[in-house]
Amino acid sequence: MCGIVGYIGKKPAYPILINGLKRLEYRGYDSAGLSILNKGIRIYKCRGKVEDLENYIGSQHVKGSIGIGHTRWATHGEPNDVNAHPHKSMNGHFIIIHNGIIENYSKLKKKLTDHGYNFSSETDTEVLANLIEYIYLQGKVSAEIAVRLALRKVIGAYGLVIICTDEPDKLIAARKGSPLVIGVGDKEYFIASDATPIIEHTKKVIYLNDDDIAVLTRDALQLKSLDSKNLIPVIQTLDLDIGEIDKGNFEHFMLKEIFEQPKSIQDTFRGRISKEKHTISLGGLFEVMPRLITARRIIIIGCGTSWHAGLVGEYLIEEFARIPVEVEYASEFRYRNPVIDKEDIIIVISQSGETADSLAAIQKANEAGALVLGVCNVVGSSIPRETRGGVYTHAGPEIGVASTKAFTAQVTVLTMLAMLLGKKRNYLSDEFYTRFISELQEIPERIEEILAKNDQFKEIAEKYKNVNNFMYLGRGYSFPVALEGALKLKEISYIHAEGYPAAEMKHGPIALIDEKMPVVVIAPKDDSYEKIVSNIQEVKARGGIVIAVVNKGETTISDMADHIIEVPSTNLALMPLLSVIPLQLLSYHIAVMRGCNVDQPRNLAKSVTVE
Numbered sequence: 001m002c003g004i005v006g007y008i009g010k011k012p013a014y015p016i017l018i019n020g021l022k023r024l025e026y027r028g029y030d031s032a033g034l035s036i037l038n039k040g041i042r043i044y045k046c047r048g049k050v051e052d053l054e055n056y057i058g059s060q061h062v063k064g065s066i067g068i069g070h071t072r073w074a075t076h077g078e079p080n081d082v083n084a085h086p087h088k089s090m091n092g093h094f095i096i097i098h099n100g101i102i103e104n105y106s107k108l109k110k111k112l113t114d115h116g117y118n119f120s121s122e123t124d125t126e127v128l129a130n131l132i133e134y135i136y137l138q139g140k141v142s143a144e145i146a147v148r149l150a151l152r153k154v155i156g157a158y159g160l161v162i163i164c165t166d167e168p169d170k171l172i173a174a175r176k177g178s179p180l181v182i183g184v185g186d187k188e189y190f191i192a193s194d195a196t197p198i199i200e201h202t203k204k205v206i207y208l209n210d211d212d213i214a215v216l217t218r219d220a221l222q223l224k225s226l227d228s229k230n231l232i233p234v235i236q237t238l239d240l241d242i243g244e245i246d247k248g249n250f251e252h253f254m255l256k257e258i259f260e261q262p263k264s265i266q267d268t269f270r271g272r273i274s275k276e277k278h279t280i281s282l283g284g285l286f287e288v289m290p291r292l293i294t295a296r297r298i299i300i301i302g303c304g305t306s307w308h309a310g311l312v313g314e315y316l317i318e319e320f321a322r323i324p325v326e327v328e329y330a331s332e333f334r335y336r337n338p339v340i341d342k343e344d345i346i347i348v349i350s351q352s353g354e355t356a357d358s359l360a361a362i363q364k365a366n367e368a369g370a371l372v373l374g375v376c377n378v379v380g381s382s383i384p385r386e387t388r389g390g391v392y393t394h395a396g397p398e399i400g401v402a403s404t405k406a407f408t409a410q411v412t413v414l415t416m417l418a419m420l421l422g423k424k425r426n427y428l429s430d431e432f433y434t435r436f437i438s439e440l441q442e443i444p445e446r447i448e449e450i451l452a453k454n455d456q457f458k459e460i461a462e463k464y465k466n467v468n469n470f471m472y473l474g475r476g477y478s479f480p481v482a483l484e485g486a487l488k489l490k491e492i493s494y495i496h497a498e499g500y501p502a503a504e505m506k507h508g509p510i511a512l513i514d515e516k517m518p519v520v521v522i523a524p525k526d527d528s529y530e531k532i533v534s535n536i537q538e539v540k541a542r543g544g545i546v547i548a549v550v551n552k553g554e555t556t557i558s559d560m561a562d563h564i565i566e567v568p569s570t571n572l573a574l575m576p577l578l579s580v581i582p583l584q585l586l587s588y589h590i591a592v593m594r595g596c597n598v599d600q601p602r603n604l605a606k607s608v609t610v611e
């Protein structure tokens with residue numbers, strides 16, 4: 001949450017910062033601001049989106065080739081012009097942008113108030129700006145030392161970029177808990193929360209680690225630790241194309257990402273599944289495979305959509321590899337007192353690789369001595385660096401706040417893992433294994449077939465776009481899909497939606513059913529098919545509207561339901577990869593028809609770097 005961007009070089013900073021902020025807007029869009037050094041320093045900031053900032057700046061000619069910019073997801077203080085970043089210290093020596101939370105800010109604020117500081121905003125960031133300035137002025141030290149000393153007093157998380165007006169040819173960046181990437185150009189540097197604003201300028205990047213402080217001038221980059229040891233920067237080359245972060249011909253990123261799923265799934269299994277030999281290999285797990293094969297328990301941890309993928313993973317791993325699996329919300333796991341055994345394997349799933357609760361859960365599991373692995377999408381993000389091994393989902397950048405292609409890529413990885421473990425633990429026959437791999441390889445084509453029916457989903461959306469409540473029901477593998485379908489709808493259309501295991505309906509939710517309530521039932525022809533037919537009858541008997549997702553050619557449910565969405569047949573364990581697609585599109589169309597901003601739904605952010 002919160003996107004930060006900085007530039008130091010010879011080019012005009014303004015377009016670089018504005019375009020950078022647009023790329024980062026998925027991280028938060030409560031307010032936006034920037035500050036550019038040009039003889040003096042000017043700060044422009046306002047409530048709202050980057051577009052509002054551009055309008056606010058209007059035709060003013062913002063000159064200068066050093067600057068910082070910020071797009072905010074509010075934590076401390078309501079979203080307004082004053083609380084927007086950048087923040088200036090009271091005497092104007094420091095301008096800072098910040099992503100994260102300073103947990104001891106009220107204590108620091110009190111002390112600074114006692115020393116005569118006053119504050120114009122309610123933010124923790126302004127406290128930090130004043131703390132740095134106080135140390136700078138009292139200690140008569142350089143800006144870099146003042147930053148270092150101030151950060152030693154801070155409890156919390158930060159990605160920071162700082163300008164000191166007395167040292168105008170310099171940017172200082174620091175990281176703890178919140179990501180920062182530096183782009184290395186020719187006599188110029190870029191800084192951002194992730195690589196998306198950098199990619200159009202350079203592919204050479206340095207990922208900062210926790211407790212790193214970088215001092216950037218046009219000609220040099222100095223990297224030090226918080227305790228002032230010199231560090232050698234490791235320059236990496238980005239494997240990312242500018243086209244991947246553009247909307248192309250699609251109206252929204254979410255729609256583009258839904259339609260990318262045949263490719264993103266293929267990219268996720270490419271090189272890991274051998275078509276000829278029918279084998280699966282996951283390089284990032286190679287070293288830990290002996291422990292995985294003998295695992296007595298796996299705990300999968302995630303948040304939001306990643307947690308839903310984890311639930312599918314539980315069903316897959318238990319079915320195929322017969323290893324007990326538990327799935328935990330990261331936020332619960334980190335704060336309750338879970339039993340973690342040294343023999344446990346913890347798998348943390350995260351699209352961004354930066355989710356604060358998931359990172360804290362990793363720390364807890366590491367402290368308990370468990371083996372922690374990651375399933376992440378963003379290469380170089382924090383979770384892959386904090387874990388002992390793992391598997392990247394190669395879904396490509398996901399910009400729409402509502403997760404779509406990341407989910408199916410995560411499920412693809414978990415499917416491969418379950419298969420691999422099942423085979424190695426001798427629970428799967430060669431015949432089943434081979435057939436399953438072929439079916440997995442066919443999934444992208446099956447998804448194309450579903451995407452071709454987009455207009456049908458639009459028609460259904462048109463009918464129900466104005467209802468207030470939706471229910472989603474599924475059994476077995478379709479239960480996590482029901483949860484995910486409901487989450488997609490509420491996230492982007494603000495319609496209340498609940499996902500339930502179909503059999504649980506009679507323990508409460510059935511009371512909600514009336515002739516205005518659409519119930520989406522995910523009903524593939526699996527072992528519990530007859531049961532779900534009964535559930536549909538129960539809904540119909542109470543006047544509910546049934547939208548059923550069924551296998552192609554199915555007739556029983558088709559005769560009962562109000563709307564039928566047909567998806568191709570495949571192995572039941574692969575059905576979530578297919579049945580989730582129409583639900584994503586249904587939510588998308590409803591949200592568009594309701595005039596909602598699907599890529600940037602209210603109050604949400606894509607990368608939740610606060611707890």
Ligand code: G6P
Nearest residue numbers: 303304305306350351352355403
């Ligand atoms: C936010 C996003 C969700 C995402 C969740 C977990 O809430 O809006 O789409 O599923 O965070 O994020 P992660 O990056 O850890 O998968």
